[in-house]
Amino acid sequence: MTTHEINELYQDIILEHNHSPLNYYKIVGPTHKAKGSNPFCGDKFEVFCVINNNIITEISFVGQGCAISKASASIMMQIIEGKDVSEALQVFHNFHNFLLNKQNNLSMLKDLKILLIFQGVKNFPLRVKCATLAWHTFKNAIRKLK
């Protein structure tokens, strides 16, 4: 059980994103940016984005964090680049509810099946913060849009 839980938490795709995260750079002249941290474990991220007409045309991040937080940040890049801001926020909302077990209907995640790799996080309630740190930081970056 224990090994199973650990393997479920640290799936290969997560370790791959942790090792080589997508969009891991600073955008020069972003329209929006924010810093996010989790003082409990020392995770620190900075998220940058370029938003034109409510479309996220470019998004990136830098910082340090555990495998879960870094992989989640990397996958967030993949998912929300090119999306409408409100659509991106809806994805976050669904993802968060999924992690908190509030929403078991996975179809809500639609074409975002990739996020199911974070299924294992549900067994580790402390790690929900890790899996959502970049998302919270993104939300914070665009708060002035609303």
Added chain:
Amino acid sequence: MKRKNNNLRLDFPVLSEKFQGNEVIYLDNAATSLTPMSVIIKISEYYYKYSSNIHRGSYITSMIVSDLYESTRLDVCRYIGAKNSSDIIFTKGATESINLVASSFVDNQMIMSDEILITIMEHHANIVPWQELCRKKRCSLKYIYLKKSTDLDINNLLLKITKKTKFVSLSHVSNVLGTVNPVRFLSLYARTKKKIIMVDGSQATSHINVDISSIDPDFYVFSGHKCYGPTGIGVLYIKENLIDMMKPYQTGGGGVLSVNFKNTDFADSPQKFEVGTPNISGVIGFKESIQYINRVTLGTISSFERSVMLYTKNMLSNVKSVTTINFPKKRIGIFPLKISNIHPHDVSAIFDREGIAVRGGFLCAEPLLNYLRIGPVTRVSLSFYNNNDEIDKLKNSLEKLIRIFAYDNTRNK
């Protein structure tokens, strides 16, 4: 020292508990120590035998409790080698003790552009109160840096004590590095320079012999819960000649001689600093934790700790991918580790599933880890009830962890 600590391990009920099918391997002793059964019994005895307030009732249970409370002050006084029990103040912990000194003493001493001197190895409890005070009084906070060995750089200290320095505060033992600082020498030096010095003994009092009469600081603070006692009880030692210069930290019931419509006559120390109903069961539990240490003896504690520390040090040096950061000359069993490129939070999550409790992150000492340019770490911190079997299990978990994350190093070549 071939004697085993198995009998002493039985004193700590947590060590026989199982979680998620694992026995508890507790390696986070720098955060808080485990509590022996005798202390747990004394805490509950207060509630089921003689619950009553102290220094108020003229009935039997109140008198018993008042006696226990005041005799604990005497026990603490003897334990740390202080002269008068009235120099011992009970607080809710080392953090409150430091805040009390900041607010009741240092605040009055500082004028604009004065300096407070601390070390870069302090935990946040001995940084933030001084940052706040310096902001309020428009003063500067200066840091003493380290040598490569992670010992305090004494030359740097001599340089940093200036005419402007009004107060020096440093930890007796670092919660990250395990470094034991030469507090006796520093106290003496501070005295020759006419500086007031405080020593934070949070990580010291349960591991090494602390003798206030020899160290001779102006203030010394520590917490009960790191000395096998309950949480919510701490100590502030104040050198006798400073007490009258200090104003009450909080005011209310107790701590007063008389109160009229407009004014109040405050009591002398220690009552002056202990207002309201204190943590009575905490003090009574703390009394037993000191008696427990005295029964086991600090000599036995430190010899067991030394033995398991050397075993751990040797084990860690034999596991590839583990980097040890600290090499102090005089130390206790605290190991901040970098494990390959694996983040401490991933380390502690995997250890947790094996029943091993370690701490990961900035360890409430962010300035130190940034100064050392190492970022968050995984910390293994030992106590006398830890044994070599536990360290063997730690080794197995380390190897398992490295196997899981080996993915990173093989796939990306």
